[in-house]
Amino acid sequence: MSRIGNNVIRIPEGVKIENNTQHLSVTGPKGQLSVDICEEVTIKIEDNGVSVSRKAEDKVSRSMHGTTRQLISNAVEGVTNGFSKHLEIIGVGYNAKSQNNRVILQLGFSHDIIFDLPEGIEAISEGKKNEKLEIKGISKQVVGQVAAKIRSLRKPEPYKGKGIRYKDEYVRSKQGKTVGGGD
Numbered sequence: 795m796s797r798i799g800n801n802v803i804r805i806p807e808g809v810k811i812e813n814n815t816q817h818l819s820v821t822g823p824k825g826q827l828s829v830d831i832c833e834e835v836t837i838k839i840e841d842n843g844v845s846v847s848r849k850a851e852d853k854v855s856r857s858m859h860g861t862t863r864q865l866i867s868n869a870v871e872g873v874t875n876g877f878s879k880h881l882e883i884i885g886v887g888y889n890a891k892s893q894n895n896r897v898i899l900q901l902g903f904s905h906d907i908i909f910d911l912p913e914g915i916e917a918i919s920e921g922k923k924n925e926k927l928e929i930k931g932i933s934k935q936v937v938g939q940v941a942a943k944i945r946s947l948r949k950p951e952p953y954k955g956k957g958i959r960y961k962d963e964y965v966r967s968k969q970g971k972t973v974g975g976g977d
Contacts, residue, residue, distance in 0.1 A: 799859035802843040803867050806874050811844060813837055818866060822873025825914065825932045829865050834858045837866075844870075872932040879941035881927040885956035888948075889924040892917040897927070901948040902956070909947070915940050 805811060809822040818829040818837060831837060834855040838845045846863040848855040871877070883890055883901075891898045897917045899907040911917055915936060920926040927944070931937045941960070950957035952968040959965060 797860075799846055799848070799863045801863065802845050803863065803870060805842050805844065805870065809870055809874060811839055811870075813839055818869075820866070820869040820873050822870070824873050824876050827869040827872055827933060829862075829869050832858045832862060835862045837862075868934045872934060876930060876932050877934045877937045878928055878930045879937055880961035881929070881941060881944060881958055882961055883925045883927065883958050884950070885948075885954075888956065890917075890919050890927045891924055892919045892927075897944065899944070899947060901958070907947055909944060912936060912940065 806822075809820065812819040812821075813831075816831055818831055820827045820829065834850065834852075835846050835848050835858055838847070844866060846859060846866065848859040881890075883899075885902060887900060888902060889900050895911050897909045897911065897919075899909060901907060914933065915929060915931040918928045918930065920928060929937055929941045929944070931940075945958045945960070948957045950959045950963070950965040952966060953970055955965055955967060
């Protein structure tokens with residue numbers, strides 16, 4: 795039995811949920827999100843909560859029960875508070891500047907990298923030398939995907955630790971090669 799799927803999602807004030815046959819529309823102060831509903835589960839909207847139940851007891855229904863509930867919960871959280879990911883840029887001369895709807899990254903290459911942000915995503919560069927970057931938006935999936943794409947432009951390397959990493963990410967450092975006194 796799914797423990798996550800059985801929890802009722804509380805609807806905060808200012809959030810409106812509409813249920814169509816295959817889509818659930820969540821509207822709040824920060825915007826609107828749509829969640830696709832699979833056929834294995836049913837959604838019941840009450841006065842101040844949403845409950846998810848499954849139609850059958852097969853493996854797919856059990857797995858989609860908790861997944862659908864969490865997707866709806868993330869949509870409600872996103873339209874009320876929003877989501878953010880923090881990135882740190884480590885390296886001499888490495889920085890990021892946010893301009894309009896794009897991020898300009900200097901990561902030690904011979905050219906600047908221009909990363910266009912998708913619609914609904916905002917990037918804020920922070921720190922004395924713009925060495926910190928915050929990605930904000932209402933969709934948890936898109937925020938995580940954009941942060942992962944920016945991180946993949948220059949992953950942290952284990953010898954000097956240079957590159958882009960998440961705020962609390964631990965990068966295990968390796969010892970470099972040593973020069974032996976050959977005989």
